[in-house]
Amino acid sequence: MRNHTSQVQTRPAPDRRHLSLWSAGLLMALILMAGMARAEDDLIVTHGVSTFGDLRYGPDFEHLDYVNPDAPKGGEISFGWSTGSFDSMHPYTREGRPAVLSSIFFEAMLESTADEIGSAYGLLAESIAYPEDRSYVIFTIREEARFSDGTPVTADDALFGYEILRDDGLPSFRAQIGRTISGAQVLDDRRIRFDFNPTSPLRGRIVSAGGLPVISRASHEASGLAFSESRLEPLIGSAPxxxxxxxxxxxxxxxxxxxxxxxxxxxxxxxxxxxxxxxxxxxxxxxxxxxxxxxxxxxxxxxxxxxxxxxxxxxxxxxxxxxxxxxxxxTISTGQSFIINLRREQFQDVRVREAIALMFNFEWTNQTLFYGLYVRNDSFWQNTDLAATGLPGAAELALLDPLRDQLRPEVFTEDPFSLPASTPDRALDRRQARRAIGLLEEAGWIIGDDGLARNAAGQTLDVEFLNSGLMFDRLINPYVENLRAVGINARLTRVDSAQMTQRERDHDFDIITDHIPMGYEPGAGLRQYFGSETANDSVFNAAGLADPAVDVLIEHVVNAETQEELNVAVSALDRVLRWERFRVPQWFNxxxxxxxxxxxxxxxxxxxxxxxxxxxxxxxxxxxxxxxxxxxx
The missing domain is CATH 3.40.190.10 (Periplasmic binding protein-like II)
Structure with a gap:
């Protein structure tokens, strides 16, 4: 299928006969602007962008293939929610707990589809224009675009959304915006230009800018609130x-x-x-x-x-x-896992983390509690071709070898780490227990007469599972008992949803259940989940992973320019992450x-x-x- 883009000249060169009419100051300003950004000519102007391949839908497509274009409008869909309460309609701040779907009010320049990977099409944007090097992008907003209060969506509102999220949004979000986008400027009422940092990866640039929510500046100013303040009166957007x-x-x-x-x-x-x-x-x-x-x-x-x-x-x-x-x-697995907080001193030794992981009997849990309906999450990219398999091949070794002295030796000598199967017949697998005790002893934790493992300082190995859902008690409690059987002083603490949210944000936990949702074309977002720079700030890096070798591999993923390069880089990263053993994989469906x-x-x-x-x-x-x-x- 063809890539539905075209090369156009956006504006002619200025007529030099009229230069004498311009003031020296204006001429100097033009010279400075030319030094800041390349001339807007020879731009690729398109209705959509794709990472590696061609776009599925051409500029004249009538509807997405998977919808019923004649579906009737009307009625109500209703569903229930039992994972915590809410007290805010503001999804872009740490204050308060936002309601489910509280970002539903906002649209972005671009919209992805459910039958392609890595493609996005103009939603608010009538057109997308960018040079071949993707050093910047210009979005032209549709003339008919309106906020829900009837006012036009303007380039100034798009600028406001970018700047307020960059300056006052969630910390991890702010960091990623700054890495990719160096600045933005309004060209006229309907056109906004985003300039990208030269060091940012080409692959995610346009989509990162095009995915920013567009928020009515007037609605924020009328609220009289700081952007960081929780609110029940939502900001105004342009969505349905x-x-x-x-x-x-x-x-x-x-x-x-x-x-x-x-x-x-x-x-x-x-x-x-x-x-x-x-x-x-x-x-x-x-x-x-x-x-x-x-x-x-x-x-x-x-x-x-x-x-x-x-x-x-x-x-x-x-x-x-x-x-x-x-x-x-x-779809890819959600990555649901028990996450071990690497910020805690007792979890610094990888042997301790592996011992903890060995005592979760997935096979017994799946058969006894889940009727055999689930499959274990081994890979961070489970259910995709990106998951690491076997020993690293030549292409992976080209990325891993320069980091050999920083990586665990098993990365090179063994298959990607997966927990061995336990017996499904009883909750405590004695073979796994013996292995766990051996690992704890190697790490300096010796079981005493009272059945508890202690280190040389006499401290017990304390592990608290933090949980807010009653339904999870039935699978955490057997796990706690297994850990206590090998000397680990484990317990389950159940808190309400507000406490859970706050303690997660403060990284005040030993082990929690969390999701690590990866994508088919992972990019800069990996830094929020696994990067050192945001390890103590990101709400997504629950484990607090801060590993220079992982940082390097993330950049290989981010900078991959072909599908083949991406597959290799993700596989290498998956392999290294799994050998860090900072999570206990749960299951997927x-x-x-x-x-x-x-x-x-x-x-x-x-x-x-x-x-x-x-x-x-x-x-x-x-x-x-x-x-x-x-x-x-």
Missing amino acids: YILEEVEPGQRVVYARNPDYWGNDLPINRGRNNFDRIRIEYYGDAVAAFEGFTAGNYLFRQESSSSNWATAYDFPALEQGYVVQAELPDG DAHWVAYYDIYRYPEPLPPYALGFLDFWWVDAEAEAALRAAGAF
């Missing part, structure tokens, strides 16, 4: 949904803006079909499930294997009101478990990289009326 109702900790409702400016865009056809999106908050997962069976909300994406295997026998399902389905999921009252419809087949229930599903009005008449909800 606005806030209809908010009850902190209980409910939030988003309504489709009837005057949304972008309804007729090809990128939006068949999408944003629901008039309302309602989210009901529950104190725990049990209450949330009961809310679904009672019809208090109508769509559920199941995350509990126990529920999936045993609980779907309630009357509404037996009467045919509810559909229970496993839909294909081709290669299917979407969904249950919903039989009023929702979706296009078939689904795209490979998204379930899209909030994006391109719709309500069957006749089916909804029939179920209401039957008293289903």
